[in-house]
Amino acid sequence: MDNKNEHYDASDIQVLEGLEAVRKRPGMYIGTTDVKGLHHLVWEIVDNSIDEALAGFCNNIEIVINKDNSITVKDNGRGIPVGVHPKTGISTVETVYTVLHAGGKFGGGGYKVSGGLHGVGASVVNALSKWVTVTVYKEGKIYECKFANGGKTVQKLTVIGECEQSRMGTTVSFKPDPDIFDTDIYDYETLKVRTRELAFLNKGLKLTLRDDRDDEDTTGEIFHYEGGISEYVKYLNKNKTPIHNQIIHLEGEDDGVIFEVAMQYNSGYTDSIYSFVNNINTHDGGTHEEGVRRALTRIINNYARRNNFLKEKDDSLTGDDVKEGLTMIVSCKHPNPQFEGQTKGRLGNSEVRKLADNVFSAGFERFLMENPDEAKLIVEKTMTAARARVAAKKARELTRRKSDLDVVNFGGKLVDCKDKDPKVCEIFLVEGDSAGGSAIKGRNSMTQAILPLRGKILNVEKARLDRALSNEEIRTIITAFGTGIGTEFDLNKLRYHKIIIMTDADVDGSHIRVLLLTLFYRFFRPIVEAGYVYAAQPPLFCIKHGKTIKYVLNPEERDTYLASLNPNTKYDISRMKGLGEMDAEELNETTMDINTRILRKITVDDLIAADDVFSKLMGDEVEPRREFIEKHASYVENLDI
Numbered sequence: 001m002d003n004k005n006e007h008y009d010a011s012d013i014q015v016l017e018g019l020e021a022v023r024k025r026p027g028m029y030i031g032t033t034d035v036k037g038l039h040h041l042v043w044e045i046v047d048n049s050i051d052e053a054l055a056g057f058c059n060n061i062e063i064v065i066n067k068d069n070s071i072t073v074k075d076n077g078r079g080i081p082v083g084v085h086p087k088t089g090i091s092t093v094e095t096v097y098t099v100l101h102a103g104g105k106f107g108g109g110g111y112k113v114s115g116g117l118h119g120v121g122a123s124v125v126n127a128l129s130k131w132v133t134v135t136v137y138k139e140g141k142i143y144e145c146k147f148a149n150g151g152k153t154v155q156k157l158t159v160i161g162e163c164e165q166s167r168m169g170t171t172v173s174f175k176p177d178p179d180i181f182d183t184d185i186y187d188y189e190t191l192k193v194r195t196r197e198l199a200f201l202n203k204g205l206k207l208t209l210r211d212d213r214d215d216e217d218t219t220g221e222i223f224h225y226e227g228g229i230s231e232y233v234k235y236l237n238k239n240k241t242p243i244h245n246q247i248i249h250l251e252g253e254d255d256g257v258i259f260e261v262a263m264q265y266n267s268g269y270t271d272s273i274y275s276f277v278n279n280i281n282t283h284d285g286g287t288h289e290e291g292v293r294r295a296l297t298r299i300i301n302n303y304a305r306r307n308n309f310l311k312e313k314d315d316s317l318t319g320d321d322v323k324e325g326l327t328m329i330v331s332c333k334h335p336n337p338q339f340e341g342q343t344k345g346r347l348g349n350s351e352v353r354k355l356a357d358n359v360f361s362a363g364f365e366r367f368l369m370e371n372p373d374e375a376k377l378i379v380e381k382t383m384t385a386a387r388a389r390v391a392a393k394k395a396r397e398l399t400r401r402k403s404d405l406d407v408v409n410f411g412g413k414l415v416d417c418k419d420k421d422p423k424v425c426e427i428f429l430v431e432g433d434s435a436g437g438s439a440i441k442g443r444n445s446m447t448q449a450i451l452p453l454r455g456k457i458l459n460v461e462k463a464r465l466d467r468a469l470s471n472e473e474i475r476t477i478i479t480a481f482g483t484g485i486g487t488e489f490d491l492n493k494l495r496y497h498k499i500i501i502m503t504d505a506d507v508d509g510s511h512i513r514v515l516l517l518t519l520f521y522r523f524f525r526p527i528v529e530a531g532y533v534y535a536a537q538p539p540l541f542c543i544k545h546g547k548t549i550k551y552v553l554n555p556e557e558r559d560t561y562l563a564s565l566n567p568n569t570k571y572d573i574s575r576m577k578g579l580g581e582m583d584a585e586e587l588n589e590t591t592m593d594i595n596t597r598i599l600r601k602i603t604v605d606d607l608i609a610a611d612d613v614f615s616k617l618m619g620d621e622v623e624p625r626r627e628f629i630e631k632h633a634s635y636v637e638n639l640d641i
Helices: 021-022 035-054 092-098 123-126 188-201 230-237 287-306 321-325 350-370 374-399 404-409 432-440 470-481 507-523 527-528 555-564 584-594 607-617 621-633
Strands: 060-065 071-075 129-138 143-149 150-160 169-176 208-212 222-225 248-254 257-265 272-277 326-333 426-432 447-452 500-504 531-535 541-545 546-550 574-575 599-601
Touching: 021 123, 035 071, 035 123, 035 169, 035 188, 060 188, 071 555, 092 129, 092 143, 092 150, 123 129, 123 169, 123 222, 143 404, 188 208, 188 222, 188 230, 230 257, 248 350, 257 350, 257 374, 272 287, 287 321, 287 326, 287 350, 287 374, 321 326, 321 374, 326 350, 350 374, 426 432, 426 470, 426 507, 432 447, 432 584, 447 470, 447 584, 500 507, 507 527, 507 531, 507 607, 541 555, 546 555
Parallel strands: 060 208, 272 326, 426 447, 426 500, 500 531
Antiparallel strands: 060 071, 071 169, 129 143, 129 169, 143 150, 208 222, 248 257, 257 326, 531 599, 541 546, 541 574
16 A cells, blocks of 8 residues: 555646547447447448438438448538638538537537437547548539548648539548457448448438459449338348238328338237337337337227227237237437437437327328228237237246246256356256256356256247247246246346357257247347357367367367477377267366356347348248358358268
């Protein structure tokens, strides 16, 4: 304590000038500096062009990944104003790119509706880039402004040429700073997913994505949907079987708020409901989504009773009943949205709830009256869901873990750990009784629980909750977790903060892992989103030389390790047959010991993309799955044939 620095006065208070704060704490502005943050920079610039489209001045945006992994975004909007800004005394272009909270979205004059609300997008991209070049086409002149080394102006706004009087727009090129980001390599597929989404959400807007790193990609992909979110629903249902052909599209405007819904029911048992505000995915919902859900339940109940589908004595349909098999996009364009949370994940404007209810109610009620055949199919589906819900309620009682003592009645399956703190406890879902036996012997009994699984669990993508709950393995998993399921789900009751899927490194093991991930994604999604689900990585090869035993995960690791040995070294190499072939000591050392094991965390960055993959691979439709297999078959490794 003697070394404590007693000096503390005004000189110790650090004031970060300009964009220094962004470079010092980039996570505060873009969330993370990993690959996700890298791609976020692109959308900060694209959002500015989208705002021009929302204002009615832009219909064409081009995104280019350049050969050096820099990004270029071009639009045909009005072009950033080029005059001197009255407050800063420098050009408006330079102001927008060097001053935090400078933008056209605050006063309400420049943009009626905007996705970027804080005026930090352009300046943050500049701060976190090695260099940025902004080119503006306006009033027959071409203007250029350059920045480098974390946002410092190296070329003030300069006229560099002339163009046609009619040509307008802004082109921004930037190179992310490799000193800031973990990687500077852009992933085309990641950019493609969001580009397509933006095209769906802004009907009539043409977005082009081109990868100049690929010599064959000379024109790029064009995303242009005149049908807007109706085409989005059609796209999301492409791997499913709709129960009615017509996509229901409802739209209305009140007090400057534009509200739009597209929906279609399919034969599946899970819902795919996604909401957006000013093109931002409100993954936690909000008042716009609440208004629609409330109206949906009420309108279907009213129609069912009015047309004698539901008798007077029958219970009303619930919100869960009416959303089974529903694919829906809710889009709200709001001049002054109030988001809850740092990530803009939830809309908080209370007035939107009533607006959404009114617009949806009027349109959906009219649809049901004008289309009695489709209405009958929808109501009958919701009533079948209601009957399944009642059956599931009875089965759910069997999965309740009222206390830790309940686990002794699991038929000898779960071998629980002694510690009761979820933060340090982990559960291994182990393929087979044999591996389960070794895992039990080799575990740390204080913090590691073992649940052996016999065979392959039910594919829940093809089953309602009531059928899933009749599956003994699934019931055991639900009980072990302790969270409950469906409307009763409570993440705070989760018994283990590491759920580890431990299967063989073969085809059957992969299949079991996918079945479990499907179960988690459909019934326990918050567990996945919280980062509590992992896949164990058992070794594929064992290399012995002298007294040394080396386990490796794949052929590449094997070859690298062998190359590192003395050429005269005699070694024995064997392929691991499976978890059940290992003794307790081997299994612990290779797959369970926290000091030596390798775990792969299961994450979901894009819910819509994940939903599409699970529907494609695990759903009823065969053709999409065949296409996926044919496309990716060449990448398969370690196939047991």
